[in-house]
Amino acid sequence: MKNQLNIFRYTMMAVVCLSVVFLSVSCESAFEYELPEAGSIEDTSLPVAAFTYIPNAENFKTLEFNNLSTESIKYFWDFGGGNTSTDKDPSYTFVDGEGSYPVTLIAADGNDETDTLTMMVDVVDKFVPLPVTIFNGDFTDSQNDWKFTSFTGGTTSPFNSSSDGSWLNYDGTDNGSKTKGAKWTKSTSAGAYLSSNTRYAYQAIIVSPSNVERDVKYILEYEYAIKTPTEQAGVAPGGNRVISEILDGHFDDGADAVATTPLSQYVGDEVKGKTSFTLVEQEFTTNESGEVAIMIYAVTDVDLYVDNVKVYAAK
Amino acid sequence: MKYIKFLIVAITGFLFSSCDSDEFLNPLPDSAIVAETFFQSDADVLAGLIGIYDAVQGVNENTESSNARYNRGVQLEYLLTEHRSDNTRSKTLEGSRADFHRYIVEDDNIQSEDYWQSMYEIIFRANNVLKYVDNAEEANLNKYSAEAKFLRAYAYFNLVRLYGAVPLVTTVVGPTEKELLFTRVEESKVYEQIIADLQEGVQHLDDKHKSRASKAAAQGMLAKVYLTLPTPNYAGAKELCEAIIGTGNLELEENFRDVFYKELNNEIIFAIQYLSGNPDESQGFSSEFTSYKRQGRQDGLNIVNPNLAEDFIAYGGNRTAVSYAAFGDDADLAVPENAEVIKFLPDGSDISDSDLPTYGDSPANAGNDWIILRYSDVLLMHAEAIMEGQNTTEASAIDSYMKVRARAGFDAVDDRPNVLTIDDLLLERRVELAFENHRFFDLLRFGVAHDVLSAHAEEMGYTSYNMRRLILPIPAREINLSDGILTQNPQ
Numbered sequence: 193m194k195n196q197l198n199i200f201r202y203t204m205m206a207v208v209c210l211s212v213v214f215l216s217v218s219c220e221s222a223f224e225y226e227l228p229e230a231g232s233i234e235d236t237s238l239p240v241a242a243f244t245y246i247p248n249a250e251n252f253k254t255l256e257f258n259n260l261s262t263e264s265i266k267y268f269w270d271f272g273g274g275n276t277s278t279d280k281d282p283s284y285t286f287v288d289g290e291g292s293y294p295v296t297l298i299a300a301d302g303n304d305e306t307d308t309l310t311m312m313v314d315v316v317d318k319f320v321p322l323p324v325t326i327f328n329g330d331f332t333d334s335q336n337d338w339k340f341t342s343f344t345g346g347t348t349s350p351f352n353s354s355s356d357g358s359w360l361n362y363d364g365t366d367n368g369s370k371t372k373g374a375k376w377t378k379s380t381s382a383g384a385y386l387s388s389n390t391r392y393a394y395q396a397i398i399v400s401p402s403n404v405e406r407d408v409k410y411i412l413e414y415e416y417a418i419k420t421p422t423e424q425a426g427v428a429p430g431g432n433r434v435i436s437e438i439l440d441g442h443f444d445d446g447a448d449a450v451a452t453t454p455l456s457q458y459v460g461d462e463v464k465g466k467t468s469f470t471l472v473e474q475e476f477t478t479n480e481s482g483e484v485a486i487m488i489y490a491v492t493d494v495d496l497y498v499d500n501v502k503v504y505a506a507k
Numbered sequence: 508m509k510y511i512k513f514l515i516v517a518i519t520g521f522l523f524s525s526c527d528s529d530e531f532l533n534p535l536p537d538s539a540i541v542a543e544t545f546f547q548s549d550a551d552v553l554a555g556l557i558g559i560y561d562a563v564q565g566v567n568e569n570t571e572s573s574n575a576r577y578n579r580g581v582q583l584e585y586l587l588t589e590h591r592s593d594n595t596r597s598k599t600l601e602g603s604r605a606d607f608h609r610y611i612v613e614d615d616n617i618q619s620e621d622y623w624q625s626m627y628e629i630i631f632r633a634n635n636v637l638k639y640v641d642n643a644e645e646a647n648l649n650k651y652s653a654e655a656k657f658l659r660a661y662a663y664f665n666l667v668r669l670y671g672a673v674p675l676v677t678t679v680v681g682p683t684e685k686e687l688l689f690t691r692v693e694e695s696k697v698y699e700q701i702i703a704d705l706q707e708g709v710q711h712l713d714d715k716h717k718s719r720a721s722k723a724a725a726q727g728m729l730a731k732v733y734l735t736l737p738t739p740n741y742a743g744a745k746e747l748c749e750a751i752i753g754t755g756n757l758e759l760e761e762n763f764r765d766v767f768y769k770e771l772n773n774e775i776i777f778a779i780q781y782l783s784g785n786p787d788e789s790q791g792f793s794s795e796f797t798s799y800k801r802q803g804r805q806d807g808l809n810i811v812n813p814n815l816a817e818d819f820i821a822y823g824g825n826r827t828a829v830s831y832a833a834f835g836d837d838a839d840l841a842v843p844e845n846a847e848v849i850k851f852l853p854d855g856s857d858i859s860d861s862d863l864p865t866y867g868d869s870p871a872n873a874g875n876d877w878i879i880l881r882y883s884d885v886l887l888m889h890a891e892a893i894m895e896g897q898n899t900t901e902a903s904a905i906d907s908y909m910k911v912r913a914r915a916g917f918d919a920v921d922d923r924p925n926v927l928t929i930d931d932l933l934l935e936r937r938v939e940l941a942f943e944n945h946r947f948f949d950l951l952r953f954g955v956a957h958d959v960l961s962a963h964a965e966e967m968g969y970t971s972y973n974m975r976r977l978i979l980p981i982p983a984r985e986i987n988l989s990d991g992i993l994t995q996n997p998q
Contacts, residue, residue, distance in 0.1 A: 198585060215960070237991055237994070237995075242997065244974070256973070258973065258974040259975075259997065260974075260997040261976065261997060262995055262996065262997050262998075263994070263995065283971060293688050363925060365925075
């Protein structure tokens with residue numbers, strides 16, 4: 193009998209334990225939402241969607257968006273045509289180029305409260321060509337910055353330094369007297385007089401490259417003067433003339449440079465006399481690398497002067 | 508002993524009568540608002556006015572070392588301005604002071620919180636003086652009130668440029684008036700108030716003081732406000748700058764170093780004064796700018812970026828040698844990596860030996876003034892106002908620009924440009940006013956902040972930079988106190 197009771201007691205204990213476990217499990221679902229909800233307050237800090245955008249420096253069609261939304265953590269962007277993003281600050285390329293496009297931003301907070309903003313964004317081609325600085329463009333520093341590094345079968349000496357340059361300073365103001373310049377003579381000429389003593393002024397520059405979408409145009413500007421027959425006799429075969437070229441690339445060896453076909457060439461043969469300068473504005477279209485070079489030389493029997501070499505973007 | 512009864516009565520009576528004073532039986536309750544009884548006379552109003560400057564002056568870090576909000580006032584302003592520009596940085600990456608230069612300031616940043624509170628302390632004290640200003644003598648009334656408004660405008664001008672739209676409080680309000688205290692008011696409204704306040708200063712103040720508000724200070728600050736507006740009032744700014752230049756009271760110090768080491772010199776328009784060695788009236792930033800041989804509790808701050816040193820070397824002229832210095836191995840570099848600001852060296856400093864700089868007896872309690880406005884700033888603003896955001900050939904603009912350049916050792920004729928560009932002017936402001944908390948605001952005003960700072964962040968590897976970082980987050984403490992009225996900036 194004693195043993196029987198003991199068995200009964202264990203059974204009772206097992207039943208009690210099981211029912212406690214069962215009760216506590218069923219309680220859990222009954223009280224599940226009660227605690228967090230008690231005393232909770234309404235979300236009054238609602239999201240406000242806002243953004244601004246900046247065109248990419250390299251590609252005007254790509255806009256970089258800056259998210260200025262407040263009280264929000266999740267974002268959904270719609271750029272039209274099924275293109276979307278969930279980044280905070282996405283970039284998007286409008287392949288159709290210039291125009292006005294609607295962009296929608298939905299900003300959401302942790303409670304999935306949302307705010308939607310649709311704004312027209314403008315894709316505008318605001319291309320600004322690279323500025324070019326010519327070193328020693330007014331030749332005050334003699335031959336410096338105008339030499340090839342080497343010249344197979346020729347000379348790296350670019351021209352004769354001269355004190356008979358233009359009366360104008362490099363910034364266009366009148367100097368009141370002659371400035372320094374560059375000079376070519378019969379013995380330093382090319383053309384019929386081509387020799388190992390022929391001199392070429394050379395300077396490598398970097399310009400904004402042209403591409404399929406855009407031709408970028410620059411202007412090579414300089415002044416030249418050729419002595420009149422009364423000042424000095426003699427006419428070279430083909431006429432006394434200065435030749436300015438824009439070369440396709442940068443060159444170390446002058447021989448390679450002379451052998452290439454230039455992007456642009458101009459021949460100046462205005463004979464007005466010493467210190468009476470003629471202004472040249474030679475327009476050229478840049479290549480795809482943006483690496484071009486200026487080369488200036490002359491074919492002349494008489495003294496020929498060049499001054500104030502500049503390169504700037506065409507309007 | 509038969510008279511003992513009389514004696515007792517007499518003594519008791521005496522005791523009663525001696526107790527019978529108003530003060531003893533009616534003490535001023537601790538909870539009474541002193542302000543309401545304090546302002547009785549002209550002298551009291553003046554004392555209240557001087558108290559506003561105390562709020563601007565701030566509490567020296569080395570005196571009260573608590574990191575909690577302690578009204579550091581203008582003393583930590585360089586963290587919110589120079590550190591967030593491309594000029595300077597913190598040498599260490601530890602602590603909340605090192606957040607500014609990396610553009611990772613969050614809404615719980617203690618220094619940002621402190622600055623916000625400091626500015627509103629100025630505003631509170633100014634509003635308080637304005638409430639009781641009627642107790643002043645009739646003759647001083649306009650002047651006192653213009654002076655308080657000048658300081659209020661100063662605080663709001665800083666707040667609106669750093670935090671955007673801010674609560675605009677122009678009366679004394681209690682802590683329960685939350686709508687008034689915490690509702691953000693759009694920037695244009697804040698600027699309207701600033702302009703109105705400064706215009707009173709222009710009208711009623713005189714040029715007697717340099718360490719207190721003056722007519723010239725109000726004109727100069729108003730000119731800067733006009734230039735800062737979304738649609739700048741260039742004509743107004745030009746007129747104000749010309750009025751300052753026209754008085755002839757001010758001139759550039761011949762020696763650039765004297766600007767910083769001759770207190771209240773001819774070039775100073777408005778400066779906050781400190782007293783060397785006095786813990787309550789001194790400043791801590793001079794020691795905070797040390798790094799090679801550290802002084803004070805905080806140091807290695809406002810370290811000069813190489814990018815600024817390069818601009819100094821190219822365009823600084825004779826200002827370079829007196830603006831920053833490099834010590835130890837950095838002294839041998841062409842462009843130092845870690846140079847220190849030397850515009851505010853404590854009393855008795857000797858930095859002639861670059862391996863062994865010394866900083867006098869009390870570097871942590873330095874007395875160097877903090878310059879808020881000086882004449883070369885006005886000259887450059889004059890050029891800026893004439894230029895109207897364009898490059899110029901205007902002689903008067905180039906004249907003002909060249910005055911500043913010529914003092915720096917450049918030739919007034921040979922170095923004079925035919926065309927003054929916006930970039931030239933910004934660069935000149937950078938090297939002339941470096942470490943004087945102008946650069947960040949200049950970048951904003953010239954509209955190039957994002958361009959310059961995004962490139963700077965990329966160069967320095969500060970990957971957290973984005974456009975939102977140009978405005979500081981509103982301190983979370985204020986938002987929490989506001990019961991949801993104060994809203995946060997885009998994060």
